[in-house]
Amino acid sequence: MIWLSPPKDFILLPNEVHVWRFQLDITESQLESLSAILSDDELARANRFYFPEHRQRFIAGRGVLRQILGGYLGILPEQVKFDYEARGKPFLAEGLQQSGLLFNLSHSHNLALCAVNYTRQIGVDLESLRVMEDVEALAQRFFLPQEYNLLRSLPDEQKQKTFFRYWTCKEAYLKATGDGISQLEQIEIALTPTEPARLVKLPAWSLVELVPDNNYVAALAVAGCGWQLKCWQY
Template sequence: MTTSDNEWLNPSADLTLSRDEIHVWRADLDPPTSHLQLLAKTLSADERNRAERFYFEQHRNRFIAGRGILRTILARYLGIDPSEVQFGYEPRGKPILAETSGDSRLCFNLSHSQGLALYAVGRDRALGIDLEYIRPISDTEQLAKRFFSAQEYAVIRALPPSQKQETFFRYWTCKEAYLKATGDGLAQLDQIEILLAPEKPASELRLPSSLGTQDWVLQELTPTANYVAALVVAGQGWHLRSWQFL
């Protein structure tokens, strides 16, 4: 099942998150200047320093927007001011909420591409999300041969040119979402096999026994035109709600 563009709803003021829900937020990283200034005020001193290291203004502003929006979304669930949200990091760099933020059960992950970002939030479940803007790649088949399984490479190779790019990025986002959920690096891309067809959403995530026995659920998302995305969540029995960040 995919989430189409017209299913991204405006959240209610009393929005809550139950354990059997996963919330995914879509956000524009190029907000009006007045909004960007408000988001900048929520950042920590370290985040402001990181923003200043960007050479190009657009990249700097998108970093500010991305972190400010993340803080605003998480603060909504935590019941605190966005500036009070504190982060920690897992050994491989995956961001997590610091215990001082007040709700260790709240899990999140984010991804951005060009001027769009997606944020996934859940409770007591590992999760990962990945987003990619569909752009021309000259060596699609070579990349698929290097990073994908033999079956996935065969699928890419057999497709007409008009379908290769999008299908490549769909494979990539599904794999990357899993690796972000687990916190593992890209070295395992070829060990993760995704069952999908150009005209159908991904149906299965196949993992070798060496990667453990955890039950993972994969769902493709359609954020907007020319983008693909995927969400991977630990365990069954949840449903997705998709929100538009204003």
């Protein structure tokens, strides 16, 4: 997968989906610049983080999100206004919704992805690959029996990555629909170590696995078919 240098103009066609990749570990000067465009409630939330790196990554994530959305909307980053769903998911406030712009953000460790398009429900999920001792137990708890059986049948060196592939695919779809993690075991994903994932029994949805970086996996779920994907490096 190729992550292209960002275009000069933020042009998003109706049949396009854009995914932006950006780093959350930034310099002190960048941190100051991004802090200046956050709202008071975002700064208050940032200051509630106990560890400085978590505070910094929140500011970076929310600040770059504002820059990306402002680019598409043709407004300053600090003019982007958000409302929030019950689970805390941000969406454009009422005055900006007429644009039809929909987005979703995911971050893991020091990397973030932002997916953007017009009018289609959209969700993206990103996970850094890491060793979990109880991966089979987690798969048995959250996955469907056939998914658990496939993971269990794999060599140990493939189980961790396969678990996170399942997880990101399910989460991307649930983030797009607004359903919570309690529905994780209701979404069926078909995949193998050598074949890309697909949503089962959901023909009105598209699912794409992304390659964000070494030791990361990610997935993008979008309502409908026939759209074109472009991936940008912010």
